[in-house]
Amino acid sequence: MSDQPDPRRFLETDRADGSIYNDPALFDLEMDRIFMHNWIWVAHRSEIPEPGDFITTFVGPHPVIVSRDRKGAVHVMLNRCRHRAATVCEQHKGNTASFVCPYHGWAYGLDGALRGVPHQNGYGQDLDKASLPLVNLRVEEYQGLIFATFDHAIPDLDSWLGAAKPWIDLFMKQGAGWPVKTMGEHKFTFPGNWKIQLENTTDAYHFPIVHKSFLDSVDQETQDILNFVGGTGFVEDLGHGHSVMVMIPELVDLDENLDAPIPERFLELADQLAETYPPEKVRQIIRAVGGSGFNLNLFPNLACSMAFFRVLRPLGVAQTEIRHIAIGMDGGPDIANQARLRLHEHFQGPMGFGTPDDAEAWDRVHRGALAGRDIPILLNRGLAHEEKRADGNLYSDVSAETGMRAAYRQWLVAMTGEPAEETVA
Amino acid sequence: MSITLDEAVALITLEADLLDHGQFHEWLGLYTPGGRYVIPTDPDAEDFENVLNYAYDDAEMRAKRVERLLGGRSISAAPPAQTVRLLSRYRMLADDGDTCTLRCAQYLKELRQHRERDYAANITYRLVRTPDGLKIDLKVIRLLIATEALTAVSYIL
Ligand code: FES
Numbered sequence: 001m002s003d004q005p006d007p008r009r010f011l012e013t014d015r016a017d018g019s020i021y022n023d024p025a026l027f028d029l030e031m032d033r034i035f036m037h038n039w040i041w042v043a044h045r046s047e048i049p050e051p052g053d054f055i056t057t058f059v060g061p062h063p064v065i066v067s068r069d070r071k072g073a074v075h076v077m078l079n080r081c082r083h084r085a086a087t088v089c090e091q092h093k094g095n096t097a098s099f100v101c102p103y104h105g106w107a108y109g110l111d112g113a114l115r116g117v118p119h120q121n122g123y124g125q126d127l128d129k130a131s132l133p134l135v136n137l138r139v140e141e142y143q144g145l146i147f148a149t150f151d152h153a154i155p156d157l158d159s160w161l162g163a164a165k166p167w168i169d170l171f172m173k174q175g176a177g178w179p180v181k182t183m184g185e186h187k188f189t190f191p192g193n194w195k196i197q198l199e200n201t202t203d204a205y206h207f208p209i210v211h212k213s214f215l216d217s218v219d220q221e222t223q224d225i226l227n228f229v230g231g232t233g234f235v236e237d238l239g240h241g242h243s244v245m246v247m248i249p250e251l252v253d254l255d256e257n258l259d260a261p262i263p264e265r266f267l268e269l270a271d272q273l274a275e276t277y278p279p280e281k282v283r284q285i286i287r288a289v290g291g292s293g294f295n296l297n298l299f300p301n302l303a304c305s306m307a308f309f310r311v312l313r314p315l316g317v318a319q320t321e322i323r324h325i326a327i328g329m330d331g332g333p334d335i336a337n338q339a340r341l342r343l344h345e346h347f348q349g350p351m352g353f354g355t356p357d358d359a360e361a362w363d364r365v366h367r368g369a370l371a372g373r374d375i376p377i378l379l380n381r382g383l384a385h386e387e388k389r390a391d392g393n394l395y396s397d398v399s400a401e402t403g404m405r406a407a408y409r410q411w412l413v414a415m416t417g418e419p420a421e422e423t424v425a
Numbered sequence: 426m427s428i429t430l431d432e433a434v435a436l437i438t439l440e441a442d443l444l445d446h447g448q449f450h451e452w453l454g455l456y457t458p459g460g461r462y463v464i465p466t467d468p469d470a471e472d473f474e475n476v477l478n479y480a481y482d483d484a485e486m487r488a489k490r491v492e493r494l495l496g497g498r499s500i501s502a503a504p505p506a507q508t509v510r511l512l513s514r515y516r517m518l519a520d521d522g523d524t525c526t527l528r529c530a531q532y533l534k535e536l537r538q539h540r541e542r543d544y545a546a547n548i549t550y551r552l553v554r555t556p557d558g559l560k561i562d563l564k565v566i567r568l569l570i571a572t573e574a575l576t577a578v579s580y581i582l
């Protein structure tokens with residue numbers, strides 16, 4: 001254990017050392033202390049709506065199966081046979097009655113219980129099936145967001161999410177009264193450390209610079225709405241590494257301001273919806289189609305980002321996978337969901353007009369951070385005018401790095417096991 | 426009069442050459458006004474409008490994509506990646522005189538910032554005969570890797 005890096009060495013309140021992105025030993029420690037001892041987002045309820053539905057995914061580097069059993073309970077289980085470790089399922093998703101290991105045929109139920117072992121008499125009395133289920137993680141759900149953890153001692157999901165919960169509630173108003181459902185995803189990798197992406201979802205500062213070419217491709221009204229740096233938005237530290245960045249304050253609560261004029265780009269859609277829905281509902285749907293005006297960063301791997309879920313997965317110290325999951329209205333009008341899909345395609349994913357430019361910036365951060373020694377990454381933007389709300393939450397202007405400082409504060413708590421130091425407001 | 430394989434191959438070879446040589450404005454002219462350029466995320470998708478795609482471009486989005494690549498204001502496309510693509514394994518799937526469906530394989534290498542990457546794909550074209558000659562009415566690029574993680578693609582596949 002002596003060659004373990006000391007995480008404190010990498011971080012100060014307003015800066016990080018460049019090697020925080022590229023120290024392999026630090027990465028190994030993160031995979032243990034952060035990804036095995038915190039609530040990690042694994043799925044949205046709509047991905048496994050029916051009994052028998054499952055998906056395969058990861059908790060940090062660990063392959064898992066997320067399944068719904070006959071009674072409707074969700075299980076998150078290591079994708080590892082209890083005999084000699086073969087993965088028991090390699091499908092992305094599906095519906096099944098059991099998981100049968102392809103190597104020697106051990107069969108597991110949807111809850112992971114070991115049901116069948118071929119030629120069991122070869123073990124005599126030495127095999128207690130009840131003690132050999134697929135290893136179950138702890139699972140909890142909030143507003144359809146399913147989280148899992150290896151750690152049975154950490155506080156429950158409710159207290160972990162804490163002040164982020166009302167923001168999750170607001171984000172889910174994009175269902176316009178219908179439940180939110182996932183509608184497919186864009187998945188891509190970039191050659192850089194996962195924390196570079198974690199920072200980016202709470203970085204309004206880059207938007208008008210990196211996304212110039214995206215802004216060129218939208219109408220003037222949309223450009224004006226997205227011209228939020230220097231505006232009245234804010235970034236707020238929600239505790240536990242979570243933060244919210246409000247870019248468009250008028251679009252925080254999608255059920256409010258329903259009499260605001262319909263943006264020009266949605267007029268045609270509104271006309272079509274008016275054939276089926278009353279005016280009030282049309283306005284609610286239109287506001288939902290446009291998405292929320294904020295990014296909610298949930299430490300360490302999920303962001304509810306304006307109109308989609310952003311999920312990160314560290315693949316290695318210098319390789320990260322990002323998923324941009326499209327969401328829509330489950331049962332809502334097809335034309336409204338189509339509009340959401342087109343908006344998602346326009347900005348997100350490896351061929352969008354936004355994401356490739358983000359990826360280029362992250363790629364460069366990773367490569368640049370390899371240059372030289374002892375040169376800090378600055379995290380001090382917005383610190384000069386950062387203040388505390390009545391409830392104690394730190395906040396600053398929309399382009400402040402308050403959300404990054406929040407994430408790194410939690411990073412240090414997780415990495416050292418020591419409580420956060422009180423920071424100077 | 427049916428569309429011959431030679432005619433069809435000549436058109437899509439021209440498309441490949443224009444894209445590899447950055448002649449994007451000329452590329453726009455190869456499509457019908459109502460034509461679509463589609464890269465699905467789901468290899469089995471047919472109803473592209475109702476599912477998420479990597480790209481689902483009508484004429485307006487194609488023009489914007491070209492503007493983005495040539496405008497110099499996108500850091501991932503200033504300059505765009507260099508590409509070399511090979512088309513092969515042509516098969517005419519259907520031909521009713523004025524419209525044909527052609528399937529082929531594409532293998533593409535890109536070079537950007539000292540890094541080579543490649544993408545293999547099945548491509549299906551719907552080509553139509555118009556008064557201005559043969560045009561592309563639909564191009565569907567089914568990437569072999571569509572269901573896995575891609576890397577940023579700041580060019581036209
Ligand atoms: S490894 Fe699974 S049954 Fe042997």
Ligand SMILES: [Fe+2]
Nearest residue numbers: 206207210358
């Ligand atoms: Fe961005």
